[in-house]
Amino acid sequence: DTEVTQTPKHLVMGMTNKKSLKCEQHMGHRAMYWYKQKAKKPPELMFVYSYEKLSINESVPSRFSPECPNSSLLNLHLHALQPEDSALYLCASSLSGRGANADTQYFGPGTRLTVL
Amino acid sequence: AQSVTQLGSHVSVSEGALVLLRCNYSSSVPPYLFWYVQYPNQGLQLLLKYTSAATLVKGINGFEAEFKKSETSFHLTKPSAHMSDAAEYFCAVTLSGNTPLVFGKGTRLSVIA
Numbered sequence A: 001d002t003e004v005t006q007t008p009k010h011l012v013m014g015m016t017n018k019k020s021l022k023c024e025q026h027m028g029h030r031a032m033y034w035y036k037q038k039a040k041k042p043p044e045l046m047f048v049y050s051y052e053k054l055s056i057n058e059s060v061p062s063r064f065s066p067e068c069p070n071s072s073l074l075n076l077h078l079h080a081l082q083p084e085d086s087a088l089y090l091c092a093s094s095l096s097g098r099g100a101n102a103d104t105q106y107f108g109p110g111t112r113l114t115v116l
Numbered sequence B: 001a002q003s004v005t006q007l008g009s010h011v012s013v014s015e016g017a018l019v020l021l022r023c024n025y026s027s028s029v030p031p032y033l034f035w036y037v038q039y040p041n042q043g044l045q046l047l048l049k050y051t052s053a054a055t056l057v058k059g060i061n062g063f064e065a066e067f068k069k070s071e072t073s074f075h076l077t078k079p080s081a082h083m084s085d086a087a088e089y090f091c092a093v094t095l096s097g098n099t100p101l102v103f104g105k106g107t108r109l110s111v112i113a
Helices: none
Strands: A004-007 A010-013 A018-025 A031-037 A044-050 A053-057 A064-070 A073-079 A087-094 A111-115 B003-007 B010-014 B019-026 B032-038 B044-050 B056-058 B064-068 B073-078 B087-094 B107-112
Touching: A004 A087, A010 A018, A018 A031, A018 A087, A031 A064, A031 A073, A044 A064, A044 A073, A053 A064, A073 A087, B003 B087, B010 B019, B019 B032, B019 B087, B019 B107, B032 B064, B032 B073, B044 B056, B044 B064, B044 B073, B073 B087
Parallel strands: A010 A111, B010 B107
Antiparallel strands: A004 A018, A018 A073, A031 A044, A031 A087, A044 A053, A064 A073, A087 A111, B003 B019, B019 B073, B032 B044, B032 B087, B056 B064, B064 B073, B087 B107
16 A cells, blocks of 8 residues: 545635644655645655654745654644645655665645635 | 756647657766656656666556666656546656655646547
8 A cells, every 4th residue: 555645635724824734654654755836847845754853844934834743644734824835735755765775755645725 | 966857848649659758867876767647636646766677667557768877868658648648747866765856847748539
């Protein structure tokens, strides 16, 4: 089973709202990723967690706050977002995110976020 | 730093025709290369992955790609296009488990009946 699940599927929020995106995998993967994808563009890496510790933060604004409560779960907390933050947010996981070999990243279906 | 270039943002083929999507990479060391497909309003699905075990890599849905070091290419092919192949295709490269995956800009494949 190579499934990564994401909830919710769609989210509409105002600029003053606080919301969270959730990602879950049960493949025993120890690396989890958040990507942002705008229309007709490739995914852009936001954060990487490796063994539940934040290992990469690609200079993402603080209105995005990631959290990795355990090895199966990854959250993205959203606060005071701007309309330009509207995008498809993708979660991915891979075996370890470490070492000489590149593990395959498996992607979830994404959350379509609209900020009004 | 590594990078990938996908030639052609949009490719259109007739149903039953050969599919060829081009990807060239830039890397100072042997890379790991991936092709992903994305259907509308969905996440990315892995088609195939090159890990240096074999230069011709077979993937899902009848796709394959050949790693050519001399040409720094990893083009994706399928002998006969099907309507269900219409999607966005991304080539991606990384050097190891410790370096981020770098995506090309994507190629949208249209299949005409």
